[in-house]
Amino acid sequence: MKKMKQMTAITMALIMALGLTACGNKNTTAPAASVPASEPAAAQTQEAVSEEPAPATADSGEKEVLEFYHAYFQDEATWHPAVVMREIYQAFADAHADGDVVFTPIPVEDLAPVYSNAIAAGSFPGMIDLAGTSLPSAAVAQKLVYDMKPYVDAEGIQEQLGLNYTQNDIDGAIYTVHDQLLTLGMWVNTDVLTSTGASAPDTWNSWDAFAEAMETVRTKGEADGIYSYGSGQGSVRMFNAALASTDKGAALLDGPITADGINSAEFEEAFKTVANMDQKNGSANSAVNANDFSADFNDGKSAVFVNGVWAAGGFADSTSFAPTVYPGNVALSSAGGGLTIANGLSEAQTELALEFIKYMTSEEVQTRIFLEVQANPCNPALDLEKLAASGDASVALLAKACSQCNNAGTIVRTIDAAWGSDIATAVQNKLTECSVSGADIDTIFAALKDELIALIG
Template sequence: MKKCLILLLMLLMCLSGCGTLSQSDEISIVLLHGWGTMEEDNQAMREIYSEFEKDNPDISLKLISMPSPENVTSKVKEMISVGKLPNLIYIGETGIDTLYSFMVTQGYVIDIMPYIEKDKEFQSMIAPETLMKWKTADGKLYTVTDVLNTGGYWYNKQIFENAKIQKTPENWKEFLECCKKIKQWAEQEKLDTVSMHLDYNTIECMMQSYIGGTDSDEKSISEALKLLNEIKDYADVEKNYTYRDRLRSFNVGHSAIYAGGIASEQKINPKLKMEYAMFPDKNNKDVAMVSAYPGYFIGSSSDTKQKEACIRFLKYMLSEKVQTKIWKKTGQIPSNPSVNIADLSGQNDVIYEAYAKLKKADIVRELPGNDWDFEQREDFEANIFRYLSGDISEDEIVDSLKSK
């Protein structure tokens, strides 16, 4: 009788153990990312990350959440210094000229291309923009992104109407006139409303639209600088502003124009009447700025099973289910070319209309962060506000840019 009971207990233990994983079978990976704030899009991205474990119960994903991409850069270097390189790292624009180059040249990240080449499903998920920008001359690919970044501007329709602006500016002359009308209306109504804040990122975005990169001819760069100098008379020059400062101002109706990507809509006051538009180039054609920034990297210290788990994570983030969720929850444009955003219209009509305008643009260009090199950006940022305050001339800025 005792033997029967023992055998029965052993059988029950075996059955209860079936379908579960022991800790030794579980693969553990760490993701370091910059979606660490309590903003809605940040919370949505962390939720999407956490759901990876539900679809992959044999993988444990630990998140190290930083409040910004800048913090990710410093955290990676700190972890490298103590020999604790994360298995996965997400950086974005901030790390293009610093972290990306450092990790690739020092061998801290692996080439993802061999995994892509042997997996047709994975191949179909990779954005052409990623391959065009980040595939090296010898065919290697160290990063994959799950979203495409965009550049243009949102404008407050109510302020435009109050200032008697009948339509969206179609050229730089009309844009300048628009800024002038907003200033005149605000002064007449004794309001502190401004047309826009000219911080560095806004200026850089406008320059990129006009000239299409710092390799443009000197005449075009000089023309763009003169235009900025005219606009500044009807705008608010803010050297130390961040995008959050501009966003706060736009949300309370203090500024009429906010330069940023389509995904910014998620952070804008839903009570505002607003529309999306694009800055024109020097020939007054609409310019859509679309870029694949560096996204996810796989750390070279990962073992074989961890690398395979990281690839599964990348495929999860690029899957149509997750890409659709990213679009719905954050307004970011899915990078997977198989995702048809037209099928998602009705989910968020404001964002969809902005995306439709982007697709109809006359010209598509990279965002400045993907197009200007590090020295040029540093040099331009150091000099542009000196120029706008009259301390240096156009020629001095042009000469300085061309010398880099």
């Protein structure tokens, strides 16, 4: 989606950092930057909330029950945003306690079996938060999920859905709405840039300018153990943004990848641009997960941290860390799968589920998601800078990061959201191969094209 600055900005911000396979060897002891609420894979590594009660039905008598499955199971000590989200859900349940339907939030550690098993049996959970994971196409094909677009249009709440209204439109229907966005730019250590004499982010108008800055960091900082950036997962994100730096490249991210797209000059140029930088940066600085580079970045051992806006909480106490968009004024932002309603519920259950969609995207709830969950809210009506004035330093940094991305000249979906995680994994793996000194980038790219064309059939 190409978006020019003069147009009204639509807000963006996790779910899921790409779960890709590559060779990583960065060992750190410092905790990774905060994980956004929309990253279920990360959430699943935490311990479940042991005190969370099982859904009760005895008090509901003859009332119908709307079960709502979500992945915010962590306790306060493990992950505070999960507690905030459960409070938000419970407030809705309490507000509708006297209604004809009992709203029952159910936290689970692993959402995938909840909906995949149901789909296999030809059904769907009453309501579920997919937490950024793409809505399975089988659920749509079997007409197992409810089209919310007529309700959204009738209520006039298109604007508060933000990117959901366009990115989650499937042939004129909206089956899922995510209350927060997976939004990614980059973070820079300004002290490292200054000490090595590298150019500042406001001069990175092209990928050539960025590459030159990274090479300066590498050559001038190498003696002090300083490297440019963490590649691997960071590389596939940079490829994503490099592809979007041209109109034709950005258009490829509007829908499924095709053989023509894979064979396009834009695809090749974006891949080789990042591959050449990665090779100079070195395979020792490559890892599966971008968070593996959090400690090095905080310790001043790298210049750029390729991660999402949610990372703001990881280094807000220092004035040397700042957010920036990708070269050419590009940002990545995906709504992804979110709140999804089953088809075939009773009229009363469906009415309550739709009311929950309106509630979760309201300014009141979106404000809590921004301030307390520290994620990029989907509702673009919020004045993030104004809200940040009432928060701490990390919230102010989050607001700056979100605002930069939300107002970028070009905003596109992440590759895994646009093309699928298998495509993103293949690209990341080949970029990792390119990071090895002496690797033949042309040969690796040719192999990637063959692999991708085989994947898409």
